[in-house]
Amino acid sequence: MSIKNWLLPRSTVGIGLIAIALIALPFALATGGQAWVRIANFAILYVFLALGLNIVVGLAGLLDLGYIAFYAVGAYTWALLASPHFGLHLPVWAILPIGAACACVAGVLLGSPTLKLRGDYLAIVTLGFGEIVRIFMNNLNAPINITNGAQGITLIDPVKIGDFSFAGNSTIFGLTLSGPQKYYFLLVALALLVIVVNLRLQNSRIGRAWQAIREDEIAAKAVGINTRNVKLLAFAMGASFGGIAGGVFAAMQGFVSPESFSLIESVMILAMVVLGGMGHIPGVILGAVLLAILPEALRYGVAPLQQLLFGKVLVDPESLRMLIFGLALVLVMRFKPAGLWPAPERKAHGNPNPEEGRA
Amino acid sequence: MSDNTNPTHKPVLLAAKQVAKHFGGVKALRDVSLTIRQGEIYGLIGPNGAGKTTFFNCMTGLYIPDGGGFDFTGTPLVADAPDQAAARGIARTFQNIRLFGNMSALENVMVGRHVRTRAGVIGAMFNSAATRAEEAAIRERAMALLHYVDIAERADDLAKNLSYGEQRRLEIARALATEPKLLCLDEPAAGMNATETGELRELIEGIRGDGTTVLLIEHDVKLVMGLCDRVAVLDYGALVIEDVPAVVQNDQRVIEAYLGA
Ligand SMILES: Nc1ncnc2c1ncn2[C@@H]1O[C@H](COP(=O)(O)OP(=O)(O)OP(=O)(O)O)[C@@H](O)[C@H]1O
Numbered sequence A: 001m002s003i004k005n006w007l008l009p010r011s012t013v014g015i016g017l018i019a020i021a022l023i024a025l026p027f028a029l030a031t032g033g034q035a036w037v038r039i040a041n042f043a044i045l046y047v048f049l050a051l052g053l054n055i056v057v058g059l060a061g062l063l064d065l066g067y068i069a070f071y072a073v074g075a076y077t078w079a080l081l082a083s084p085h086f087g088l089h090l091p092v093w094a095i096l097p098i099g100a101a102c103a104c105v106a107g108v109l110l111g112s113p114t115l116k117l118r119g120d121y122l123a124i125v126t127l128g129f130g131e132i133v134r135i136f137m138n139n140l141n142a143p144i145n146i147t148n149g150a151q152g153i154t155l156i157d158p159v160k161i162g163d164f165s166f167a168g169n170s171t172i173f174g175l176t177l178s179g180p181q182k183y184y185f186l187l188v189a190l191a192l193l194v195i196v197v198n199l200r201l202q203n204s205r206i207g208r209a210w211q212a213i214r215e216d217e218i219a220a221k222a223v224g225i226n227t228r229n230v231k232l233l234a235f236a237m238g239a240s241f242g243g244i245a246g247g248v249f250a251a252m253q254g255f256v257s258p259e260s261f262s263l264i265e266s267v268m269i270l271a272m273v274v275l276g277g278m279g280h281i282p283g284v285i286l287g288a289v290l291l292a293i294l295p296e297a298l299r300y301g302v303a304p305l306q307q308l309l310f311g312k313v314l315v316d317p318e319s320l321r322m323l324i325f326g327l328a329l330v331l332v333m334r335f336k337p338a339g340l341w342p343a344p345e346r347k348a349h350g351n352p353n354p355e356e357g358r359a
Numbered sequence B: 001m002s003d004n005t006n007p008t009h010k011p012v013l014l015a016a017k018q019v020a021k022h023f024g025g026v027k028a029l030r031d032v033s034l035t036i037r038q039g040e041i042y043g044l045i046g047p048n049g050a051g052k053t054t055f056f057n058c059m060t061g062l063y064i065p066d067g068g069g070f071d072f073t074g075t076p077l078v079a080d081a082p083d084q085a086a087a088r089g090i091a092r093t094f095q096n097i098r099l100f101g102n103m104s105a106l107e108n109v110m111v112g113r114h115v116r117t118r119a120g121v122i123g124a125m126f127n128s129a130a131t132r133a134e135e136a137a138i139r140e141r142a143m144a145l146l147h148y149v150d151i152a153e154r155a156d157d158l159a160k161n162l163s164y165g166e167q168r169r170l171e172i173a174r175a176l177a178t179e180p181k182l183l184c185l186d187e188p189a190a191g192m193n194a195t196e197t198g199e200l201r202e203l204i205e206g207i208r209g210d211g212t213t214v215l216l217i218e219h220d221v222k223l224v225m226g227l228c229d230r231v232a233v234l235d236y237g238a239l240v241i242e243d244v245p246a247v248v249q250n251d252q253r254v255i256e257a258y259l260g261a
């Protein structure tokens, strides 16, 4: 429960300020163009993904380099069940659970053969799994066209709740909201839900079993944890989160193709977890937001900055952007090896349950 | 001294039947048979490399024996299933302490409650009333056990930050959290000074007093002879003798095994 105190400011004033900032953000960003709202949306989507991966890597200590595969499964599930491709247009309350379930099954499929593997070996196998899924998406267009191959699937339905569509402008209470702005609020709501679920899992019987396996698998076995089942559960839970995020991604973009699910995406999400602070929810959120925004901020910032410094653009902004990005990663890991915001070391005697102590 | 309280009338808790284990050419256990009775403190001694830890590992399902097996409370133990051994009521500590270092002392003991509790992910996600109640009970029981082994003031510290003696105690508390019928301690006094060893001895006697059978691997012969109801001696993987301390102490083969080692 101590984690909660770190995440949430103690005062209601603090919570109020954060709420106001979260509500005002899409309007402030929109003044710079809808592109910025979209960047914020992706940042939140990455928070979602990183928290899902945090269950597998941060809590259970299973190094998974193929996490994007579950995102892909969720995205393609949505794309196939809500697009003209098969002529299916299922409602959101049906597709999201189906997507989560498909991803969950994929998680168990990946998990079961890898249960005896650890560390680097597991990383290699999961990496292969991620690639296999992507290649499947790329090639499942013959003999029966399921995924439409490299062209991907277009004209995917947006999220619709009743008659309310999240695409296009709509006016609520006299306030005109753009599509990205509406998705922003949907994503914030989903992210809050995921944060709550993560906190609860972490401080639960199963969450402790995950951490025990991470810390010492043999000792975990000896105290009676069925490590096989508990690890599978970690894969399944992480994968389900990935599946839901993938579904929202497909709906938001209106388009999916295998290209979006390359190895580098898995690496990025892992980097968010590690750079933020493995196993520490606020750290993971910070890592996801920073790594999602930094490349975009650099995209818009690098050229003008060169103009300012040298009077002209000396280096191609695109290559400089990735250079700075890589350098930032190296520097953080060099000087903050436990991540930017690692779990606080619990100190001397305190109330074992500070939440109740305050009430 | 408990030399003449040999509880031969007590029911058998664990019977090892011709347990064999080899690693390549090394015969770590050669058809070891022994019987541990309910309520006793049973010592397992022998020179370095005699096979004591290997015996523990076979019994708790971490190693698969190459021959023989174990009966526990009258029914066979499944090989290769440590979680089932724990569920049946066998708990252990490790010669090289194995704690969950980056979890608090309290959480370490709470993990020990895993095998006696039920809450799953669904209950946790929805924070159901049943889950909350179970969680509170787990926490309370774990805290009580920390008090029992006298390290309650370290509850919120990470296990890796505890002193050596505290870590040994924490490992015992974690094992006790599984509600064992048989508690197996692998050299719990290793590296302890005389005072700490004395406290440990009291703790072990207290645990037996609460009705838990104790199996103790120990190099400190004085501690073993003073504390145990019966003692088995292993040498080169074979059982030399199994008897009350007074007999074991004066056995010619035991003296040779120790002096000859
Ligand atoms: N996993 C293993 N692989 C190979 N050999 C092993 C393994 N475990 C134990 N051995 C060998 O089996 C023999 C018995 O070892 P074991 O650890 O059981 O002895 P022990 O009686 O516990 O000794 P100590 O008092 O030093 O702890 C030794 O020769 C050891 O080298």
Ligand SMILES: [Mg+2]
Residues within 6 Å of the ligand: B052, B053, B054, B095
């Ligand atoms: Mg040993």
